[in-house]
Amino acid sequence: MSLPAYAGKLETLWYYLFRVICGLILFFLIAPIVVIIPLSFNAVPFFTFTKEMLAFDPAGYSTKWYADFFTNLNWQGAVKNSFIIAFFSTIISTTLGTVAALGLSRSEMPAKSLVMAILISPMIVPLIISAAGMFFFYTEIGLASTHLGVILAHAALATPFVVITVTATLVGFDQSLTRAAATLGATPVTTFFKITVPLILPGVISGALFAFVTSFDEVVVVKFIGSYEQRTIPWAMFSGIREQISPTILAVATLLVILSIGMLTAVELLRRRNEKMRGLSPG
Amino acid sequence: MTDTASHHNPRDLGLKPLQTVDGTPLKVSLARAKRRARIRAVLLVMPLFLFILVTFFIPVFSMLMRSVENPVVVEVLPSTVEQLANWDETSGEIPDDDVFNALAADFKVAAVDKTAGKVGRRLNYEKSGFSSMFRKTARKIKKLEPPFKEGIIDIDKKWADVDYWRVLKRESREYTDSYFLTALDFTYTDDGERVLKGDDKRIYIDLFARTFWMSLLITGICLVLAYPVAYLLSTLPVRSSNLLMILVLLPFWTSLLVRTSAWIALLQQEGVINSLLVGAGVLDDANRLAMIHNQTGTIIAMVHVLLPFMVLPLYSVMKTIHPSYMRAARSLGANPYTAFVRVYMPNTVPGIGAGAILVFIIAIGYYITPALVGGQSGTMISNFIAYHLETSLNWGLAAALGAVLLVVVLILYFVYDRIVGVDNMKLG
């Protein structure tokens, strides 16, 4: 959007004003995330900038909240649980979700929209309702307060994301490629691994990332069906905010922001690769 | 992946009806291949379908059934319920000796099984006083001798109150509508009529209205903020728009708890914004703004959380609108404003619809952010469902509230499916 040569005075003014407005909105989006980073180095246990901090006095800064995070067993357990649970639920949801997406994208699939609605229902149903249902059911079958229970619950919540991303990749998928492979004598298995997998891989990986984040960020369900032994990072943050606000939460938050930058980069690279492979963009 | 059986032999063409190599008619063979393809598709979907069914669908469905299930009274007081069938609740008289004798028998069993408290608690949701009445009776029933009617009334004189009996008889049915009535602020009168509750007891209608209104407001604000950003992103050259896109995507990928804590740090009275304003002399130290633990805080934090969900669908629609439309409108004499409103905006309606419904669906069921920064005025319906699950233990009511919420969400989902199609949903 560059300013056309025929723009009048008013239009020029609006052109710059518009950019300022957009700048402010983008600032609103990013500022809260940026602001917690310096706050996590606060020397005093408050959520605000002290005079020393504003004067860049080293005495106003401290890494003690990070030290607390790395030595506190409560947080260590939470980190371990978060990774274990997110890892296994990602594997389950990615596997099941990818296979199902392959079936769903076939024209022969009967009752497609009904099946699709049921498969993505974990994403649509408000979390508190899912959590309540799982709470009673998982207690009944003895999966409450176990890692397996939380893993299965998170896998269920995450599959819709996998189904959607993989299906989206398959929309542009040229079925004649697999047919070509078959005519050239490839077995269905070979075709699948040599043709289908490389083409849908970006979708699968970004689906897996979504699944990972879904589990890694989930707190309502784990609060209901888990117990202290299954506490995750969001759980510890949630009770931290309610029980005892300390800048350790901000230190954790900062580390999580770094993690999400990593995730974002990965997804962005995948997206570009995907578009390039499908010839949708010059990349 | 393709079916080799359908490769026909060209030499057979024109001599007989079309046949495959093994001699089956092509029609049959095709039908078979199709059926096989269908089975294969179903088999691929089946594992996930069963997984979702077991880990998600059945749990949620059976939880929602609690909103109408009401087994406890008839289970614990079976003979009383049977005897009560003969009692005319409109007579204004309490039941006769037969009922009291049955009640005494049922209570003697319940006292041993320790189930009377459960019934008392269940009925206390309908009328205050049942809890102590049942617990007291269960404690003293062991030593009670006939005549039971006088004896039981001696234990608790509420047993002589016909209103308690009416509630007991009403809730002896196996399925009840009383949870749904409560969820919609209705109640039974003593005569068994369903009426709207008095002003001083109405909660849920207001709460649903507030949840709805807040979600609408959040959706509106998101739209107003997302539209210019999406427009800018879609019109900038790829290189700079990719860079700015990071500012939208980073919040999207950042943990919800992180963003909520950030807003607490920013908005609380001793927080960053208030301190800046006081430091700049705009605010007096004694008059710091209350921006958190109220509706304002919830709305600000939720707009921040949901804004990317609005920007992304808008952006993907705007990306497809060719700039020549606008140029054409301008060259035909439209001023920039008219060109924008008459030509550009109508083209973005699908994006607006998609983003708005998506944001609204997420907002209406939100729990975490209101729970942490909502305070009193920022509480939403999900928080009440959690309250009834965890604290009041009125699980039937929690299920009924959940069911009402779910119906609203499902309606929106079908609208979304119509406008956008779930297949076209894009993430990231």
Add this chain to the structure above:
Amino acid sequence: MKKLVTKTLIATAVATGMVGVASAQDLVVVSWGGAYTASQQKAYHEPYMAMNPDIKIVNDDSAGGAVAKLRAMQEAGNVTWDLVDMVASDAILSCDEGLIEEVNHDELLAAAPDGTPASVDFGDLIVSPCFIPQIVYSTTFGYRTDKVGDTPPTSINDVFDLEKYPGKRSLEKKPINNLEWALLADGVAADEVYDMLGTDEGVDRALAKLDTIKDSVIWWEKGAQTPQLLADGEVVMGSTYNGRLFSVIEEEKQPVAMMWDWQVFDLDGWVIPANGKNTEEVKKYLTFATDTQRLADQAKYISYGPARASSAPMVGKHATLGIDMAPHMPTAPDNATNTLLYNYEFWADNVDDLTEKFQAWLNN
């Protein structure tokens, strides 16, 4: 794909096995977490585990939603907890619902050092046959000493006096305690409070009194919120549990002081879930953990009063601060001039109804 699925399943099984299900000698004890669990860990769990090396006590900090989880476990017939810390009101209802076990206090619990049987030593505090009292705590007020000028608040009336003490107050987001305080501040005599709350007019009167400060109230849901709000200077005064205020004042040295007028006493104690898997082991533990010395020991770490009469004289100094703990007990004579005891019977009947009214009032 099939291989992958099998692998996943195996890996999952291994992982869950690794993280471990509680073995037979693990006792899962559910309590409130934070400083409270820490005080139990020091006073009860650690000495007991030292004496019984084959027992491992696992803390589960989910007492907050314990009744809900316990009820769901009982409904499902799958109880994974061995011992739960509960407030008395929950224990009474859970006992009558059959969720927890009745105990014979004299058989199970140790007598006092002078031979007084447990049932006498605990006395009236045994409010339910399932309940083993541990501590007496109170819900009371703390205020910012730097924001009240030279005349600190001394009575419940001051909580409702916005002219004398402008600024926000924090109160718990439920009717219990707040309605009582409102009536007391409105001039109702303490022994008439519950009769009055039994009528619609009485409830309206209490809510009308609360109306006068409604706009200045921040409603809390967790015991830690008021201390946090006081420390941050977000409120001038607020109600919370006395032990929480003690740690803000004495451990964190914040400019906060106690206002004990019409503190509401309540009890907290142990209950044994019905159909538990390690009931016998748990009972052995309880005999030890609730004896006179152990209850007195807990007061070294947190300022709640021990539930045994015989423990009171043995309350000593704080384990790390070295200050005398007796004057910080809610039951200390200077603090207990005006007190209410939580009315279990009244609230068991009226909590549903009054919560509904209270919520409607909050929303209007």
